[in-house]
Amino acid sequence: MTQQLSRRFFLSASAAIGGGLSLGWSLPSAQAAETAAELGIWATIAPDDTVTIRIARSEMGQGTLTGLAQLVADELDADWRFVKAEYVSPEANLANKRAWGDMSTGGSRGIRASVEYVRKGGAVGRAMLIQAAAAKWGVPATECTTGLSVVAHTPTGRRLRYGEIAADAAKLPPPADVKVKTPAEWKLIGRGVKRLDTAEKLSGKLVYAIDVQLPDMLNAAITACPVFGGKLKSFDAAKIQSMPGVRHVVAVDDNAVAVVADKWYQAKMALAALPIVWDEGPNASIDSKQIAAHVATGLDAKDAGIGQQHGDFDAAFASAAKKIEAVYSSPFQHHATLEPMNCTAKFADGKVEVWVSSQNGDASLAAAAEAGGVKLADVKVHKHHLGGGFGRRGQQDPVKQAVQIAKQIPGKPIKLIWSREEDMAHGFYRPIAQAKMRAGLDAAGNVVALHGRLAAQSIAAYLAPARMVNGVDMIAFQGWTEEEFGYMAIPNLRLDDAIRNTHVPVGFWRGVNTNQNAVFMECFIDEVALAAGKDPVEFRRTLMAKNPRHLAVLNAVVERAGWGTPLPKGVFRGVAQNAGFGSYVAAVAEVSVTAKGEVTIHRIVAGTDCGYAVNPDQIAAQVEGSFVYGLSAMFSSEITIDKGRVVETNFDTYPVMKLAQMPKVETVLVPSGGFWGGVGEPTIAVAPPAVLNAIFAATGKRVRSLPLTHHDLSHA
Amino acid sequence: MAKLALTINGKSHAIEVDPETPLLWVLREWIGLTGTKYGCGVAQCGACTVHMDGVATRSCQIPAGSVGTAKIVTIEGLSPDGMSHPIQVAWLQHEVPQCGYCQSGQIMASAALLATKPQPTDADIADMVTNICRCGTYQRIKAAIHTAADLSVNANGKA
Ligand code: FES
Ligand code: FES
Numbered sequence: 084m085t086q087q088l089s090r091r092f093f094l095s096a097s098a099a100i101g102g103g104l105s106l107g108w109s110l111p112s113a114q115a116a117e118t119a120a121e122l123g124i125w126a127t128i129a130p131d132d133t134v135t136i137r138i139a140r141s142e143m144g145q146g147t148l149t150g151l152a153q154l155v156a157d158e159l160d161a162d163w164r165f166v167k168a169e170y171v172s173p174e175a176n177l178a179n180k181r182a183w184g185d186m187s188t189g190g191s192r193g194i195r196a197s198v199e200y201v202r203k204g205g206a207v208g209r210a211m212l213i214q215a216a217a218a219k220w221g222v223p224a225t226e227c228t229t230g231l232s233v234v235a236h237t238p239t240g241r242r243l244r245y246g247e248i249a250a251d252a253a254k255l256p257p258p259a260d261v262k263v264k265t266p267a268e269w270k271l272i273g274r275g276v277k278r279l280d281t282a283e284k285l286s287g288k289l290v291y292a293i294d295v296q297l298p299d300m301l302n303a304a305i306t307a308c309p310v311f312g313g314k315l316k317s318f319d320a321a322k323i324q325s326m327p328g329v330r331h332v333v334a335v336d337d338n339a340v341a342v343v344a345d346k347w348y349q350a351k352m353a354l355a356a357l358p359i360v361w362d363e364g365p366n367a368s369i370d371s372k373q374i375a376a377h378v379a380t381g382l383d384a385k386d387a388g389i390g391q392q393h394g395d396f397d398a399a400f401a402s403a404a405k406k407i408e409a410v411y412s413s414p415f416q417h418h419a420t421l422e423p424m425n426c427t428a429k430f431a432d433g434k435v436e437v438w439v440s441s442q443n444g445d446a447s448l449a450a451a452a453e454a455g456g457v458k459l460a461d462v463k464v465h466k467h468h469l470g471g472g473f474g475r476r477g478q479q480d481p482v483k484q485a486v487q488i489a490k491q492i493p494g495k496p497i498k499l500i501w502s503r504e505e506d507m508a509h510g511f512y513r514p515i516a517q518a519k520m521r522a523g524l525d526a527a528g529n530v531v532a533l534h535g536r537l538a539a540q541s542i543a544a545y546l547a548p549a550r551m552v553n554g555v556d557m558i559a560f561q562g563w564t565e566e567e568f569g570y571m572a573i574p575n576l577r578l579d580d581a582i583r584n585t586h587v588p589v590g591f592w593r594g595v596n597t598n599q600n601a602v603f604m605e606c607f608i609d610e611v612a613l614a615a616g617k618d619p620v621e622f623r624r625t626l627m628a629k630n631p632r633h634l635a636v637l638n639a640v641v642e643r644a645g646w647g648t649p650l651p652k653g654v655f656r657g658v659a660q661n662a663g664f665g666s667y668v669a670a671v672a673e674v675s676v677t678a679k680g681e682v683t684i685h686r687i688v689a690g691t692d693c694g695y696a697v698n699p700d701q702i703a704a705q706v707e708g709s710f711v712y713g714l715s716a717m718f719s720s721e722i723t724i725d726k727g728r729v730v731e732t733n734f735d736t737y738p739v740m741k742l743a744q745m746p747k748v749e750t751v752l753v754p755s756g757g758f759w760g761g762v763g764e765p766t767i768a769v770a771p772p773a774v775l776n777a778i779f780a781a782t783g784k785r786v787r788s789l790p791l792t793h794h795d796l797s798h799a
Numbered sequence: 800m801a802k803l804a805l806t807i808n809g810k811s812h813a814i815e816v817d818p819e820t821p822l823l824w825v826l827r828e829w830i831g832l833t834g835t836k837y838g839c840g841v842a843q844c845g846a847c848t849v850h851m852d853g854v855a856t857r858s859c860q861i862p863a864g865s866v867g868t869a870k871i872v873t874i875e876g877l878s879p880d881g882m883s884h885p886i887q888v889a890w891l892q893h894e895v896p897q898c899g900y901c902q903s904g905q906i907m908a909s910a911a912l913l914a915t916k917p918q919p920t921d922a923d924i925a926d927m928v929t930n931i932c933r934c935g936t937y938q939r940i941k942a943a944i945h946t947a948a949d950l951s952v953n954a955n956g957k958a
Contacts, residue, residue: 143898145897285906286834286874286875286881286882287875287881287903293837294833302828327800346824347824347828420933421836421844421898421931421932421934423838471934472898500837503838707935707939708897708936711932711935712933712934734838734844735841740935740937741929742924742937742941743925743926745937745941
């Protein structure tokens with residue numbers, strides 16, 4: 084039943100998107116799918132030996148497509164040269180009772196949360212191939228081995244290519260119980276095989292959702308009330324009806340209006356000319372100053388949720404020989420995926436079809452059904468690779484809008500694209516946060532007490548109330564408690580959080596709360612080390628006595644970086660460590676600051692222990708990339724609020740890092756085995772604090788609020 | 800509305816369009832070449848970079864009516880098979896793309912740089928390749944441009 088259904092869904096999905104591509108990422112032609120044999124639900128093998136592996140998660144650049152394919156192909160003992168990948172369609176997943184598991188792609192879970200079942204899926208296929216070959220030869224299956232897409236009968240030296248035996252194998256019942264390989268048996272896991280999706284990203288042929296072109300398609304530009312929580316009051320469509328290409332002007336939900344035209348550029352121009360009256364609502368006078376003051380009330384509030392504590396902080400701090408205190412702050416940040424939000428939708432005969440780049444295919448399907456007022460079974464979702472996700476594309480607001488527009492213009496596909504300005508104005512921003520850090524030292528300079536108090540907006544409260552535990556947002560403590568806190572040897576410890584929500588929507592941003600939490604903690608630990616008169620690395624080593632994994636990564640990084648060895652004149656080092664998303668990370672940055680205050684990051688050595696490293700080269704790519712994202716937020720970008728709305732409008736007012744600022748990043752892998760940690764997000768947290776600590780070493784100036792552009796770093 | 804004849808990737812295209820329409824949107828919506836991307840519309844990101852008479856140009860800033868007889872090359876026309884320009888070869892070798900959305904622009908900017916400076920320094924690269932990549936592929940872009948420069952030299956040496 085499963086196989087029948089899935090076959091049908093895959094055929095329709097491939098026919099709709101079309102376009103066979105080279106080298107590994109392809110939607111198979113209907114013909115190839117017809118002749119390919121299904122081995123369980125995760126892989127098909129064609130007579131020409133092509134292995135097509137199904138991927139339920141979304142590829143947004145992080146390489147999960149390739150990593151997941153590696154896991155399946157390894158268990159399948161497939162020859163990597165023959166491997167391709169295709170998306171499982173959300174409707175197939177729905178119809179097959181979520182046979183392919185969770186489609187949500189975030190939290191660096193792509194591999195770590197699906198590793199067991201996708202590897203089993205590959206092992207099932209291998210068992211079926213062996214069974215079929217053994218039956219054909221009339222030998223016991225135990226005498227057969229596999230390798231490089233071939234089944235071999237060892238005693239007689241007979242061999243069958245997978246493509247030759249796959250059709251027979253597919254007729255066998257998939258075994259219920261299979262054993263996966265031990266790490267010693269892995270052939271593809273741990274190898275830096277090439278990504279499956281590179282070629283069509285070089286030729287301009289990859290069709291992102293924003294590139295979809297369909298017969299009769301119209302294009303929509305949209306604007307929602309710039310003040311969060313505001314509503315649409317009225318608009319004067321007559322004023323723009325005669326502009327070139329304009330077909331429709333429609334209200335969307337209760338807070339937005341869209342112009343639908345032949346071309347998107349026409350829609351955008353007409354929208355700019357459309358007279359609109361907003362009901363801006365109660366938030367229209369709020370600005371960043373008020374928000375900061377509101378958040379700051381949490382710093383000393385009595386009422387705070389506990390993330391973690393042991394010992395007695397208050398008593399130990401009160402009797403400490405030396406006390407250190409500092410307040411840190413971090414602004415809202417936007418995702419600014421380079422592909423702006425968009426979705427194409429068609430509503431016809433009570434059915435909805437959407438073309439979308441989504442971090443969660445299941446959620447896109449549900450959102451389309453809800454917005455269209457149709458049953459889940461009447462929705463079809465075409466998943467496209469994402470032009471960046473970083474957490475933003477887990478939210479389905481553009482899908483809902485596109486369907487709401489399409490429903491008003493039935494029968495025509497409508498491509499909704501947000502302008503960059505709309506994208507900046509309506510994000511789910513990285514939460515604003517402040518922290519009051521306090522530490523007590525004894526006379527010998529040992530840390531006897533540490534208190535980290537967060538005052539921050541809560542993502543869980545805004546997006547996932549079900550994840551609140553007794554009023555406490557545990558996500559807020561990421562990097563402090565999510566994995567074991569790195570400084571458990573501190574005898575009296577308290578980490579708590581006073582939630583201070585605002586009217587600004589917040590959401591998951593690459594690395595989420597580890598970003599600001601690592602800055603707060605790691606810069607403060609440097610301050611405490613200085614107060615104790617100790618070397619920042621030695622100081623951390625002592626505090627990490629109870630955290631061997633944290634310590635091992637730190638040691639690997641400081642050794643590679645040559646901590647303590649001489650540097651060129653004017654270059655200074657800074658260090659930071661963190662744990663998050665299942666992995667342990669550390670970094671040493673080498674930085675110089677001119678007398679005028681211009682910062683150059685020369686080199687960052689970055690270490691990560693993600694347990695098992697599936698694809699070392701792709702892990703390095705994630706480390707390099709995450710640093711650019713994290714350092715953009717440190718250097719220059721921030722979202723501010725005035726009159727209830729976002730001030731920044733585009734990359735000119737939300738500047739991000741460019742190639743000229745790129746340091747040399749050296750990735751050190753310290754995979755200790757025994758667990759599967761994330762790789763897309765964990766490392767992002769350590770780049771900013773390592774750099775800020777190096778800036779302090781260079782200038783004597785301690786930066787406690789971001790971004791850096793607010794600070795004068797000139798020094799004598 | 801104006802009738803324009805644009806030369807794109809060696810082919811002439813006759814279109815009727817408001818001459819103020821940026822070349823970016825003419826390419827994407829009137830010609831159907833979607834390899835050139837929209838990222839900002841205000842000359843900041845470079846995702847829309849094409850070659851105009853060989854010069855890397857942010858097409859969101861070029862009114863279609865001003866193109867005249869200039870020869871436009873987009874990512875689709877950079878090499879006959881979409882993978883054999885030295886930049887594309889080097890990009891594959893270094894696995895530069897992550898999400899890939901910025902890469903058309905990065906490749907076009909880098910190819911134009913190589914055409915004027917066959918052996919660019921790091922400083923040349925930083926000056927000339929100012930496109931935004933949110934995935935952060937800059938380190939590999941830099942390395943791949945150097946590789947492409949070597950590939951070009953070797954290829955020319957053999958020829
Ligand atoms: S779209 Fe032209 S520079 Fe960004
Ligand atoms: S590869 Fe994603 S924006 Fe550059």
